[in-house]
Amino acid sequence: AYLLTMSPTFFDILIIGAMFAATFGAMTLGAHTLLGSILSYAAPAMFIFGSNKLRDNRRAKLLRFQASEHMDTMGEAHIENNETGNPLVVQINKALKDRTAFIQLGTATGTFQKNGDMNAPEPGTEFGLTIDDLSRGALILGKSGTGKSFTLRHILKGVVDGFQVQGKKIGMFITCGKGELAHEVAPFLDVIINPETVKNLNIIENLSPENYTKIIADENGANKVTGDNKIFVDSAFEGTYYGSVVHELLKDIRDQIPGYKYNLTYRRLVSRKCFELGNIDSNGNLVSHPLIDALKAHPEFGTNIQINDAIDFITSNQNETVQKMLQGINKQMDSWISGIFQSKGLRAWADCETSDFDLNQVAYGLKVGVALSPEQYGKAGTIITQLLKAKMRNVFAKRSYSWREDDPKATSIINMSDEVQDLINDTDLDNILKDRSRGVINIFATQGLTNLDERLGSPERTNKLLLGMSTIGSFMTDDKRTTDFLQHLAGHVRFVTSTIDTGAAIDFKHTNQVFLRSPEFDSNHPEAAYMKRSGGQSIIHSANEVLGVKYTGGFGGKFVRKTHAEFNSFATYNADANNPIRPLLSDIDFKHLEVPQHAFFRVMRAGMPRADIIKVKGISAAELRK
Numbered sequence: 001a002y003l004l005t006m007s008p009t010f011f012d013i014l015i016i017g018a019m020f021a022a023t024f025g026a027m028t029l030g031a032h033t034l035l036g037s038i039l040s041y042a043a044p045a046m047f048i049f050g051s052n053k054l055r056d057n058r059r060a061k062l063l064r065f066q067a068s069e070h071m072d073t074m075g076e077a078h079i080e081n082n083e084t085g086n087p088l089v090v091q092i093n094k095a096l097k098d099r100t101a102f103i104q105l106g107t108a109t110g111t112f113q114k115n116g117d118m119n120a121p122e123p124g125t126e127f128g129l130t131i132d133d134l135s136r137g138a139l140i141l142g143k144s145g146t147g148k149s150f151t152l153r154h155i156l157k158g159v160v161d162g163f164q165v166q167g168k169k170i171g172m173f174i175t176c177g178k179g180e181l182a183h184e185v186a187p188f189l190d191v192i193i194n195p196e197t198v199k200n201l202n203i204i205e206n207l208s209p210e211n212y213t214k215i216i217a218d219e220n221g222a223n224k225v226t227g228d229n230k231i232f233v234d235s236a237f238e239g240t241y242y243g244s245v246v247h248e249l250l251k252d253i254r255d256q257i258p259g260y261k262y263n264l265t266y267r268r269l270v271s272r273k274c275f276e277l278g279n280i281d282s283n284g285n286l287v288s289h290p291l292i293d294a295l296k297a298h299p300e301f302g303t304n305i306q307i308n309d310a311i312d313f314i315t316s317n318q319n320e321t322v323q324k325m326l327q328g329i330n331k332q333m334d335s336w337i338s339g340i341f342q343s344k345g346l347r348a349w350a351d352c353e354t355s356d357f358d359l360n361q362v363a364y365g366l367k368v369g370v371a372l373s374p375e376q377y378g379k380a381g382t383i384i385t386q387l388l389k390a391k392m393r394n395v396f397a398k399r400s401y402s403w404r405e406d407d408p409k410a411t412s413i414i415n416m417s418d419e420v421q422d423l424i425n426d427t428d429l430d431n432i433l434k435d436r437s438r439g440v441i442n443i444f445a446t447q448g449l450t451n452l453d454e455r456l457g458s459p460e461r462t463n464k465l466l467l468g469m470s471t472i473g474s475f476m477t478d479d480k481r482t483t484d485f486l487q488h489l490a491g492h493v494r495f496v497t498s499t500i501d502t503g504a505a506i507d508f509k510h511t512n513q514v515f516l517r518s519p520e521f522d523s524n525h526p527e528a529a530y531m532k533r534s535g536g537q538s539i540i541h542s543a544n545e546v547l548g549v550k551y552t553g554g555f556g557g558k559f560v561r562k563t564h565a566e567f568n569s570f571a572t573y574n575a576d577a578n579n580p581i582r583p584l585l586s587d588i589d590f591k592h593l594e595v596p597q598h599a600f601f602r603v604m605r606a607g608m609p610r611a612d613i614i615k616v617k618g619i620s621a622a623e624l625r626k
Helices: 010-029 034-069 087-097 149-166 209-218 230-251 264-273 291-294 304-316 320-342 361-366 375-396 426-431 449-456 459-466 480-490 513-519 528-536 539-547 589-594 623-624
Strands: 101-109 125-132 138-141 170-176 191-193 285-290 367-370 412-418 439-447 471-474 493-494 498-500 548-552 558-561 574-575 582-583 598-605 607-615
Touching: 034 191, 034 582, 087 607, 101 149, 101 598, 125 598, 125 607, 138 149, 149 170, 149 412, 149 439, 149 607, 149 623, 170 361, 170 375, 209 320, 209 375, 230 291, 230 304, 264 291, 264 320, 285 291, 291 304, 320 375, 361 367, 361 375, 367 375, 375 412, 375 426, 412 582, 426 459, 439 449, 449 459, 449 480, 471 480, 480 598, 589 598, 589 607
Parallel strands: 138 439, 138 471, 170 367, 170 412, 191 367, 412 439
Antiparallel strands: 101 125, 101 607, 471 598, 493 582, 498 574, 548 558, 598 607
8 A cells, every 4th residue: 555655765665575574584484493583573673663664754755745746836936056046045145245344224024024025034134235235226215204314324324334444435425405414414524515614616617508507497497387488488598508608618718808707696697798789880780799709719719619609699689679578588597596696695605716625526535415405595505406416417427337447546426315306307317327337326315206206207207217226215105106116116926825635724825935845955854864865756656646546545445536636745725816916015014114213125135136124223313423
């Protein structure tokens, strides 16, 4: 019966043969011979040993068969224990090569493992990432007051500490839609850009006319104007642009221009003059214009197309009949930057031709933060912040992919921005995927994805930003767009039920999958050694499976066809038809985020995604100052 039902191995047959040999020898030789006497006493012991051994082997065999029966019953891929086939092995190998500092984001709660993610960390595990992992970008979400800044400060400290341990410098550029973050991380910064701490700041230096004009116009909503007003706004845009072009060109011959200043105040004057009438004769022809005359004195006149275009623009405004309309355009242009001139704190910067620091030095370890609160400085503060961001973007763009080899003194740069929905723009979006190769680590925080959609113009453009963010964290949020994205990001698991004829069902969700798949490779398993010796399934067992039959048992038994429920050895695992899949981050799990200092995080740890709800680590501004 055992031979027919259990598909024994050669070792099993040896045990059974030894049992029968001992019995047959004792019966044949008789008790009057020495060997017969030994066999007579040995036979019962052989039966006891053999039956126990066969019982243990039968259990081990069933475990092995169960493992093979359930291979891929849930569509899972077989994991090979090698460098290319096992994701965990791949992750470990990559992690061992990563020499950058580890930053603990918090402690895992084990929520995802409980929900069925076998790659998720166990409860109490340190959850985090290295600086190399972080270099792929991070975005932290959550409504105001939930802990975003608390976490940003902790991450920033982890990065700074990590570079200090390695004896390396790191540059920093810190911005905030509220203008607060720079003050909060002041112990790390060399410069805080604020009228109280920076006396001289040239707002316009190192910016192209295109950069300057687009920022001024966009921050005043010019890109959202439609209808009849659009023509008027477009004319103001054009005037701002050509005023900037002329101002930059005159810088080359400033010695020939009495009173020339390379600052915002003089640029406003030049922009106004682009619309003013020059010397016109009685026939209405332009005789001279101070800006045109100056441009014609430029050494590149006749070869520089910008000079020709600027002259054409000024000439087109030399018509007395449209002067009233041009004055209106002039007022529109002035209104875009009037906040800077009306602010007591910012007005002095409009007259500055130099700066107290060189923003280019951020690429060599200078740490700069911008602290221009909208509550205190209004739209003008946001405009200056955006102009400074554009300058910083130009610094980033100068780097090639081989920036370390090109300039050994250059350092990595942290580009951190809180309340980024108030500051992010098209330039950020166009460069976000290039930043890592330039040594720029982007770390952003915002209240929700809907805010980003509104800022960037569409969900599709926000999704482009998300492509550059390998680490996503989220505190509590009321934004449905955000919660939907987080559930999609976290992924789903197949909902499985287990059934068994007798005994308690084996809950596959809470059982080690690797143990079920290949228990013979578990060093702690008592039958592991036997299962390895047993090899693959025998011919008899395989034939029974193919034919779909079973042996009824006993010496008088027979083969009969299996029922549907009997095709698996122990338990049957089936997808639940009513709940085929479920999100790893369920609606119930979002309730965990209501607990203070709890957040969902998904990181790319050594190239592999790891996610859980964690109790975050953070640091207050007061603790940081200490």
